[in-house]
Amino acid sequence: MTRYTQLLLSGFLLLFLLAGVSLTMGAESLPIKTVLQTLMHGGDQDFIVNYYRLPRILISILVGMGLAISGVLTQGIIRNPLASPDLMGISGGAGLAACTVLLIWPNIGNVWLPPIALLGGFSAALVIWLLNRWHDPSPARLALVGIAISAFLSSCINFLLILHPVEINSAMIWLTGSLWGRNWDYVWPMLPWLTVLVPFSFYLAWSLDLFALGEDTADALGVNTKGLQIAALLSAVALASVSVAVCGTIGFVGLLAPHLARLLVGSRHKLVLPVAALVGALLVLSADTLARNLAPPLELPAGVLTAIIGAPYFLFLLHRYKGY
Amino acid sequence: MNILSSARQSKTLTPALLLSTLILGFIISLYGQSEFSLQANDLWQIMIAPDSQDIKQQVILSLRLPRSLVACLIGFNLGVAGLLMQGLTRNPLASPTLFAINSGAACLMALNSIGFAFFSALPSELATFSGALLGGLLVFSLGGGLRSDSNALRLILAGIAVNGLLSSLTRAALIIADDTAYSILHWLSGSFSEIDWHSWSQLWPLSLVALLLAFSTSRGLNLNALGEQTANSLGINITWLRVRVCLAVLLLTSISVTLAGPIVFVGLIAPHLARALFNNNHLVLLPASGLLGAALVCWADLLSRSIIPPAETPVGIITALIGTPFFIFLVLKGKL
Amino acid sequence: MRQNDEITKISDDSLDDNVYHYHLIYLVLLMSLLSPLLFAALLLLPLSFISQQSHAVTIEHDAGTLTLDKTPTRIVTLAFSFVDALAVTGVSPVGIADDGDKNRIIKSVRDLIGDWQSVGSRYQPSLEAIAALKPDLIIADSGRHHSIYKDLSLIAPTLMLQSRGITYRENLAVMQKISRAVDKSAQFKKRLKKHQKLMLDLKNQLHNNDTYQFAIVTDKGMWLHSPSSYAGSVIKELGLNSPMTNNINEPYLQSSFEQLLKTNPDWLLVGQYTEHTVLDKWQKSPLWKMLSVAKSKQLIHVSASVWSLTSGMLAAEQIAQELASHLKQ
Numbered sequence: 001m002t003r004y005t006q007l008l009l010s011g012f013l014l015l016f017l018l019a020g021v022s023l024t025m026g027a028e029s030l031p032i033k034t035v036l037q038t039l040m041h042g043g044d045q046d047f048i049v050n051y052y053r054l055p056r057i058l059i060s061i062l063v064g065m066g067l068a069i070s071g072v073l074t075q076g077i078i079r080n081p082l083a084s085p086d087l088m089g090i091s092g093g094a095g096l097a098a099c100t101v102l103l104i105w106p107n108i109g110n111v112w113l114p115p116i117a118l119l120g121g122f123s124a125a126l127v128i129w130l131l132n133r134w135h136d137p138s139p140a141r142l143a144l145v146g147i148a149i150s151a152f153l154s155s156c157i158n159f160l161l162i163l164h165p166v167e168i169n170s171a172m173i174w175l176t177g178s179l180w181g182r183n184w185d186y187v188w189p190m191l192p193w194l195t196v197l198v199p200f201s202f203y204l205a206w207s208l209d210l211f212a213l214g215e216d217t218a219d220a221l222g223v224n225t226k227g228l229q230i231a232a233l234l235s236a237v238a239l240a241s242v243s244v245a246v247c248g249t250i251g252f253v254g255l256l257a258p259h260l261a262r263l264l265v266g267s268r269h270k271l272v273l274p275v276a277a278l279v280g281a282l283l284v285l286s287a288d289t290l291a292r293n294l295a296p297p298l299e300l301p302a303g304v305l306t307a308i309i310g311a312p313y314f315l316f317l318l319h320r321y322k323g324y
Numbered sequence: 325m326n327i328l329s330s331a332r333q334s335k336t337l338t339p340a341l342l343l344s345t346l347i348l349g350f351i352i353s354l355y356g357q358s359e360f361s362l363q364a365n366d367l368w369q370i371m372i373a374p375d376s377q378d379i380k381q382q383v384i385l386s387l388r389l390p391r392s393l394v395a396c397l398i399g400f401n402l403g404v405a406g407l408l409m410q411g412l413t414r415n416p417l418a419s420p421t422l423f424a425i426n427s428g429a430a431c432l433m434a435l436n437s438i439g440f441a442f443f444s445a446l447p448s449e450l451a452t453f454s455g456a457l458l459g460g461l462l463v464f465s466l467g468g469g470l471r472s473d474s475n476a477l478r479l480i481l482a483g484i485a486v487n488g489l490l491s492s493l494t495r496a497a498l499i500i501a502d503d504t505a506y507s508i509l510h511w512l513s514g515s516f517s518e519i520d521w522h523s524w525s526q527l528w529p530l531s532l533v534a535l536l537l538a539f540s541t542s543r544g545l546n547l548n549a550l551g552e553q554t555a556n557s558l559g560i561n562i563t564w565l566r567v568r569v570c571l572a573v574l575l576l577t578s579i580s581v582t583l584a585g586p587i588v589f590v591g592l593i594a595p596h597l598a599r600a601l602f603n604n605n606h607l608v609l610l611p612a613s614g615l616l617g618a619a620l621v622c623w624a625d626l627l628s629r630s631i632i633p634p635a636e637t638p639v640g641i642i643t644a645l646i647g648t649p650f651f652i653f654l655v656l657k658g659k660l
Numbered sequence: 661m662r663q664n665d666e667i668t669k670i671s672d673d674s675l676d677d678n679v680y681h682y683h684l685i686y687l688v689l690l691m692s693l694l695s696p697l698l699f700a701a702l703l704l705l706p707l708s709f710i711s712q713q714s715h716a717v718t719i720e721h722d723a724g725t726l727t728l729d730k731t732p733t734r735i736v737t738l739a740f741s742f743v744d745a746l747a748v749t750g751v752s753p754v755g756i757a758d759d760g761d762k763n764r765i766i767k768s769v770r771d772l773i774g775d776w777q778s779v780g781s782r783y784q785p786s787l788e789a790i791a792a793l794k795p796d797l798i799i800a801d802s803g804r805h806h807s808i809y810k811d812l813s814l815i816a817p818t819l820m821l822q823s824r825g826i827t828y829r830e831n832l833a834v835m836q837k838i839s840r841a842v843d844k845s846a847q848f849k850k851r852l853k854k855h856q857k858l859m860l861d862l863k864n865q866l867h868n869n870d871t872y873q874f875a876i877v878t879d880k881g882m883w884l885h886s887p888s889s890y891a892g893s894v895i896k897e898l899g900l901n902s903p904m905t906n907n908i909n910e911p912y913l914q915s916s917f918e919q920l921l922k923t924n925p926d927w928l929l930v931g932q933y934t935e936h937t938v939l940d941k942w943q944k945s946p947l948w949k950m951l952s953v954a955k956s957k958q959l960i961h962v963s964a965s966v967w968s969l970t971s972g973m974l975a976a977e978q979i980a981q982e983l984a985s986h987l988k989q
Contacts, residue, residue: 027780027789047791047815087484148651151421151588154491155644158513161506162638168498168505169783170804176495180784181808251488297779297786298760304496311489315466318481359922379921382947387918437879437934447936448879499783502759503969504933507880510914517916518881518938520945635914 004265011278018282019057022289023049027296055184059246060285060302062190063179064253066243068280069201071254072261072273073236076208077229084255085121085240089149091251093124094244096153099171103164114189114245121241124149129233177250177303179288186246193242197235198277204232205269250287250303252310253280259317283309338601342615346396349622353392354384357629362388391519394527395625395639396618398580399590401531403617404538404610405576406591407598411545411606412569413479419592420577422483426586427490428459429578430512434497437508449526449582456578462486464570514585514640516625523583534575535614541568542606549604587624587640589647590617596650620646717840722802723809723820731843732797732817738785739801739823740765744972745835747772748851749844755793757785766966768974791815797841823971825911827893831971855973862980863899866987871903873925875915876968877937882920882930884913890971894979917942921951928953929983931964960986 023035028048030038038049067085074083085091097120098113131145157175161168173180207228210221219225240254261276287305294300355362366380375381402420409418420426432455436448446454467482494512498505544565547555552562580587594617595609602612624642631637718727736755737743743765746753752774758764759781777793780786783804790798795816802820805812812818819841821834832852839848874891876883885892887902889911896902903925904913915923920942928951930939942948953959966978 027786028792048788051811051814052787052791086488148421148592148648152644152648152651155513155588155641158509158638159641161509162513168509169502170807172495172499172505173783176492176499178784181787181811183811185810251492292786292788295760297789298781299784299786301496301499301784304492307489307492311485314485315482318466318478318485359919376946379947379950382950383918383921386945386947387916500781502783504878506912507876507878507883507933511880517914518941520917520941522941522944636916 004271007264008274008278011275011282015061015278015282015285018285018289019061022057022285022292023053025289026053026292051183055187056179056182056288057285058187059179059182059190060288061281062187062194063243063247063250064257064280064282064284065198065277066194066239066280067250067253067284068257068261068276069198069273070236070239070243071280072258072269072276073201073204073208073232073239074254075258076205076211076269077232077236084258085236086249086251086254087150088128088146089124089153090121090128090237090240091244091249091254092150092153094118094121094241095175095249096120096157097123098245098248099157099174100160102174103160103171114193114242117245118238118241121237121244124153125233125237173301174248175303176301177248177306178291178299178301179247180299180301182247190242190246193238197239197242200231201235201239202273204228204235205273208232208269248301248303250284250306252306252314253283256310256314256317257283259314263317339612342601342612342619346615346619346622349619349626350392350396353395353622353626354388356626357633358383358388386521390521390524391516391625392622394519394524394583395516395621397524397527397531398584398587399594399618399621400614401534401576401580401617402587402590402621403594403598403613403615404535405573405580406593406617407595407606407609407613408538408541408545408569408573408576409591410595411549412566412573414549419589420573420581421487421586421588421591422463422480423573424459424463424483424486424490425456425574425577426459426581426588427487427494428462429453429456429581430586431455431490431494431497432458433511434494434501434508437504438497438501440497452582453578456581457574459486459490460570460574460578510638511585513638514587514643515628515636515638516584517636519583527579527583530575530579534572534579537568538572538576539607539610541565541572542610545569545606546604549606585638585640587621587643589643589651590620593617593647593650594620717843719819719837719841721819721821721837723806723818726817726819726841728797728817728841730796732795732841734793734795735797735799735842736779736790736793736795736816737799738779738805739782739799740970741823741831741834741972741975742799742821742838743773744769744970744974745838746842748835748855748973749839749842749847751842751844752776754795755779755790757782764965764969766963766970766975766978768978769970769972772974787811787815799838799841826890826971827888828890828897828971828976829893831890831976832973835973851973855977858977859897859980862984863897866898866900866984868987869901870926872900872927872929872983873903873923874929874931874962874967875920876912876933876964877930877939878933879936879938881938882915884915884919884923885968886911886913891967891979894976895983897976898980898983900983917945917947921947924952926952926956927958927960927986929960929962929967931962931967933964 020032024030024032026048028045030045030049034045035049037043038045039054042050071084074085074088094117098117101112101116127149128145157171161171210217211225211228213221243250257276257280258272260279261272265271265275283306284302287309288302290305291300291302351364351367355364355366360380360383362380362384366384369375369378370381370384406419409420409423412418429452433448433452436446436451463479463483463486466486467479498508501508544555544560547558547560548562548565556562577591594613597616598609598613602608620643621639624646625639628637628639628642716727716729718725735746735751735753737746737753738757743753743756747769750772753776755777756765757779758776760778762770762778777789779789779793782801785805787808790812798812798816798818800809800812800818800820801823803822803824806820809818809820819838821837822830823834826834836848836852839845872895874885874895876885884904886904886908887893887896888909892902892911902908903923917938948954962982966975966982
């Protein structure tokens with residue numbers, strides 16, 4: 001058993017344990033025995049365990065994976081340690097689109113949110129893609145472009161909220177990222193996207209390793225660089241937008257997970273991708289578990305907790321990072 | 325670009341045009357778009373026949389005049405601060421937004437409003453001011469902005485992390501604030517609607533100190549533009565220069581954000597326009613960028629009152645709407 | 661057509677005696693399996709008929725219609741105005757989304773109901789806490805909670821009603837629906853009559869031509885509540901005039917000092933959300949003296965939580981009485 005397999009296995013074990021803890025804890029604390037019984041046979045706590053905590057845990061894991069993989073792909077393709085769906089305004093675009101629709105038609109069904117968020121995410125990605133094509137900015141400048149676009153998008157959102165003061169809370173929760181009230185109805189629309197996109201990303205990871213050697217080398221090794229770039233970017237945007245559509249713009253996961261994974265297993269995408277996905281899932285799951293348990297029965301938005309967990313750690317990474 | 329380059333050649337025409345735009349904006353904003361249907365004539369009346377019982381004259385003197393003055397001075401401050409940041413980091417996109425000054429101010433203001441922990445004990449101006457300082461200092465220190473070997477990328481990364489943390493805390497506070505959320509949100513988008521003579525008396529002394537400090541660094545910035553090593557060899561103490569510039573920037577932006585909320589993109593646009601219109605001497609650029617900022621904010625404030633009267637659109641949204649196309653223009657022209 | 665013919669032919673053929681017997685046996689077997697169910701159904705039919713007669717209401721709400729077969733006793737409400745509706749008919753909810761602070765419910769309502777369990781904040785009520793209370797009716801805010809309607813329905817029958825951004829009359833209609841749901845229509849009617857009489861009496865007492873304006877002030881600004889907001893519509897119901905002439909359809913209007921000068925109400929009722937407000941600043945300005953409110957000293961501080969945070973019959977009565985007591989002085 002290599003060190004890598006050990007790492008993956010312990011990651012899985014940790015995720016499993018955390019899911020177990022998350023099932024037992026909340027506004028209503030349940031003993032493990034009751035949880036197991038309810039999982040098997042239903043019963044009194046059927047709603048809390050099977051309809052409330054279980055789907056939330058699943059969504060946390062899926063969203064965390066989606067955001068982390070999206071981060072690995074964007075960083076790989078733009079070859080920029082700062083690229084991540086939330087920094088480049090992709091999450092912001094998806095958030096703005098969904099937020100606009102929610103404010104104008106507050107009663108729109110959940111089914112419509114993923115395609116709308118997808119549209120917003122793709123438009124933001126299109127802007128980034130065009131910038132990259134025309135100008136090929138340096139990492140720092142691309143990040144600045146992202147900040148400027150995000151600043152603009154958040155001004156737009158503020159303006160919308162001032163026009164519709166009654167709906168501020170719902171929109172704010174959406175923008176911060178929260179798993180409140182997310183049930184099985186949100187799991188099913190996500191699954192087909194992820195079952196296609198995740199294996200596809202693993203396939204792309206192999207090609208990305210060649211791409212990381214430089215575009216010319218990749219060309220020489222027979223990788224279709226342009227096709228690869230487009231495919232990776234598209235799946236990154238799709239993964240991020242689907243995640244945003246389900247639980248809003250949860251920050252820092254897409255930026256942090258790839259960095260942490262690289263710190264653990266080096267820079268080969270084939271190895272980084274699974275670890276990053278695990279880290280992302282762990283991050284979102286622990287954020288949501290904390291969100292439910294810090295001051296029950298009050299719930300906090302999970303996005304605030306990913307930021308509180310993520311930002312200091314990111315600054316710590318920054319402190320150690322020497323490769324400028 | 326033809327217009328710009330020909331404008332650069334004429335040494336007197338450009339400043340004259342700039343000044344007249346500013347003065348025109350200032351005068352119109354004194355009487356424009358009022359519930360009392362004020363006319364330019366009312367301004368004239370104040371000068372020839374002052375009447376302390378006339379409500380129109382009083383509105384102009386105690387509401388409009390301080391508002392316009394504060395808008396211009398804040399615009400001036402932001403323009404100068406933007407130029408200083410860009411000059412120091414030699415980064416064309418440096419701005420108060422990047423250095424988390426806006427989000428720091430917003431975060432502490434929001435926490436103050438919901439009465440979080442000890443923040444509620446502070447007066448809201450003090451909370452906002454310390455938030456701006458805190459955000460700025462965090463980014464500078466974590467990003468190594470004060471070290472001589474500081475790296476632009478590192479500074480930006482620190483800015484991103486601090487920004488992300490502070491803005492999600494702000495959002496959490498807004499969610500909890502619930503019923504007061506819309507009043508906080510209004511401030512978060514930048515607005516001059518609550519400006520009076522008191523604000524002016526808070527603004528001008530600090531601004532004066534910070535501006536004097538800013539102008540004292542212009543020679544150093546000129547040399548710094550040639551590269552740090554050159555500047556060093558010409559006898560400039562880079563660290564001391566950095567400290568002075570940072571102090572000036574923090575003061576200028578903190579006092580502005582405290583009074584009017586985050587007004588984005590002004591600190592970005594004004595310096596770029598100034599560079600396009602004038603030469604690269606910071607002695608000229610600093611006042612030019614300041615005047616451009618002042619004109620920009622003055623007109624944006626005027627616009628903010630005219631879009632959906634009688635309600636005011638927050639001025640920060642106007643500047644963002646003007647700023648983003650400009651930004652895209654910069655990118656397309658390869659200025660980045 | 662030809663297919664149909666074939667089918668008829670087949671079924672005709674199969675109707676010989678043997679097969680007929682099989683059919684019969686199958687039918688008997690089926691009947692014997694179903695008989696307990698049928699029996700139970702027969703037994704229950706009159707019972708359910710009786711209980712339906714006693715209490716079966718169908719209520720139209722913002723997410724469809726809800727039929728309640730028996731009177732709910734364990735009720736969870738997710739907005740303040742619904743608590744008011746329950747309190748006037750003498751029903752105590754078991755759970756309220758009170759943002760973790762019992763004082764958020766105004767005192768006149770608190771006095772009428774028993775103790776309750778907090779189920780979290782109004783913006784994100786804890787579904788676990790609601791489920792743990794085992795309610796038999798949930799009343800939720802259709803503006804805020806429509807995204808969790810399905811989850812709430814899994815826990816208990818759920819009413820989605822409007823709580824915020826509605827006028828006095830709309831609120832009474834909502835209250836009436838709630839009283840029907842908890843089988844207290846008669847009590848509600850009685851209470852409503854008393855309420856209407858009180859409002860009418862006050863209306864006759866207060867009758868005058870002054871203008872009245874309610875506003876919320878914070879340290880960030882002032883928001884005028886127009887006649888289409890809750891407090892504004894109560895003032896209108898009392899037959900008092902509003903100084904606002906345009907933008908009446910916007911419930912809340914942000915107002916600068918200049919706009920307040922233009923609106924210039926004879927009476928200004930302010931509810932403070934923060935300790936220091938813009939009003940402190942405005943009062944120092946020379947312009948303040950030009951307001952009719954300043955000349956006649958008719959600036960009145962009122963409780964923001966009664967006038968703006970909540971709505972309902974008790975809140976409206978308190979607003980009306982507060983107004984009356986100030987006007988009589």
